[in-house]
Amino acid sequence: MSDRTRLTRKPERGTDDPAVLHRLLDEARIAHVGFVREGSPVVLPMAVGRDGDRLLLHGSTGAGMFLAARSGIEVSVAVTHLDGLVFARSAFDHSMNYRSAVLFGVATPVAPGEKEHALKVVTEHLIPGRWDEVRSPTPKELAATTVLEVPLTEVSVKVRAAGPGEDAGDGEDHSVWAGVVPLRTVADDPIPSPITGSSTALPRSVRAFL
Amino acid sequence: MSDRTRLTRKPERGTDDPAVLHRLLDEARIAHVGFVREGSPVVLPMAVGRDGDRLLLHGSTGAGMFLAARSGIEVSVAVTHLDGLVFARSAFDHSMNYRSAVLFGVATPVAPGEKEHALKVVTEHLIPGRWDEVRSPTPKELAATTVLEVPLTEVSVKVRAAGPGEDAGDGEDHSVWAGVVPLRTVADDPIPSPITGSSTALPRSVRAFL
Numbered sequence: 001m002s003d004r005t006r007l008t009r010k011p012e013r014g015t016d017d018p019a020v021l022h023r024l025l026d027e028a029r030i031a032h033v034g035f036v037r038e039g040s041p042v043v044l045p046m047a048v049g050r051d052g053d054r055l056l057l058h059g060s061t062g063a064g065m066f067l068a069a070r071s072g073i074e075v076s077v078a079v080t081h082l083d084g085l086v087f088a089r090s091a092f093d094h095s096m097n098y099r100s101a102v103l104f105g106v107a108t109p110v111a112p113g114e115k116e117h118a119l120k121v122v123t124e125h126l127i128p129g130r131w132d133e134v135r136s137p138t139p140k141e142l143a144a145t146t147v148l149e150v151p152l153t154e155v156s157v158k159v160r161a162a163g164p165g166e167d168a169g170d171g172e173d174h175s176v177w178a179g180v181v182p183l184r185t186v187a188d189d190p191i192p193s194p195i196t197g198s199s200t201a202l203p204r205s206v207r208a209f210l
Numbered sequence: 211m212s213d214r215t216r217l218t219r220k221p222e223r224g225t226d227d228p229a230v231l232h233r234l235l236d237e238a239r240i241a242h243v244g245f246v247r248e249g250s251p252v253v254l255p256m257a258v259g260r261d262g263d264r265l266l267l268h269g270s271t272g273a274g275m276f277l278a279a280r281s282g283i284e285v286s287v288a289v290t291h292l293d294g295l296v297f298a299r300s301a302f303d304h305s306m307n308y309r310s311a312v313l314f315g316v317a318t319p320v321a322p323g324e325k326e327h328a329l330k331v332v333t334e335h336l337i338p339g340r341w342d343e344v345r346s347p348t349p350k351e352l353a354a355t356t357v358l359e360v361p362l363t364e365v366s367v368k369v370r371a372a373g374p375g376e377d378a379g380d381g382e383d384h385s386v387w388a389g390v391v392p393l394r395t396v397a398d399d400p401i402p403s404p405i406t407g408s409s410t411a412l413p414r415s416v417r418a419f420l
């Protein structure tokens with residue numbers, strides 16, 4: 001049995017490999033953070049960064065402040081990459097290729113003395129190299145910043161990376177095209193802000209996206 | 211004040227426009243579904259489709275079955291599109307352009323008699339035109355399928371679509387490039403499955419992604 005067949009037969013699989021988890025998180029820009037508010041579930045998108053064995057979450061919305069006001073709140077954090085659409089010969093067998101991590105833990109605000117470090121980690125995670133191109137945060141800005149951390153201790157990682165289930169004797173109409181359409185995120189041309197001079201060179205952090 | 215300035219001054223805004231909500235949902239392939247299990251939050255990615263004024267959710271994981279086993283379970287469902295990275299001249303003012311919907315409601319399994327319709331809606335939502343290219347579900351397949359529905363009644367939509375906050379007198383170093391790097395999802399070349407003949411033409415549903 002080839003690796004490909006093996007993948008096809010068991011297309012969805014969990015993995016405990018920390019390298020898979022770390023890469024998946026390192027490629028993420030948004031995480032979906034779930035918590036319980038007055039007995040009801042709430043899910044919010046937040047910016048994400050990884051700092052070793054903890055996940056950092058950054059958001060400035062009202063509900064983000066709800067989270068931040070707690071000394072610790074139980075959360076579930078999901079990070080998902082949709083890598084492709086899986087075309088089968090039956091409607092039922094259509095699927096998606098994806099990598100997902102679902103984390104469970106307690107989110108706590110990063111300590112004041114660690115805030116600048118945490119903000120740098122999130123900024124560099126989202127836009128590598130940007131931190132040194134721009135003005136650092138002032139004490140007032142840091143005071144207005146909240147970053148939450150969740151330890152990467154209880155995580156479920158699932159990966160589907162395979163074609164559609166099929167075999168020569170499956171009774172389907174094999175003249176129908178089956179396969180995968182891979183999906184990925186790309187950057188379009190940068191749009192300068194109104195007061196950015198037209199002769200201002202694109203910095204390295206922007207060029208890295210092109 | 212121009213629209214652009216207005217957007218820059220109030221870059222994050224809610225909207226009650228159902229057209230914005232519908233378009234945002236119609237472009238989504240994955241939703242993050244949060245619920246409470248034994249008092250703790252859980253967030254899972256699920257495939258998504260919109261059927262008029264209800265959101266349909268489809269997933270086959272174990273926890274999806276947890277959801278499906280309930281006659282009704284309170285959920286929060288988030289759909290987020292990351293449209294761009296916002297580069298400012300200070301670390302603090304970096305941001306992201308996005309469109310997000312956060313829905314609150316009770317998820318219930320679609321009635322057995324409606325399952326085929328619901329599966330068709332989700333399939334056509336994810337891959338327009340595919341339903342008529344492939345074999346329809348058998349009664350056995352439908353019995354093994356669960357689709358959840360959530361009414362689109364309590365939804366919060368937020369959109370940020372603007373450059374970085376800036377003005378001529380903001381004290382920042384204006385020789386630093388600021389602006390937006392737009393992001394979008396693209397499809398790569400389709401990969402045929404092992405038993406798809408090399409002469410099999412790409413169907414219309416696949417070509418639509420290219």
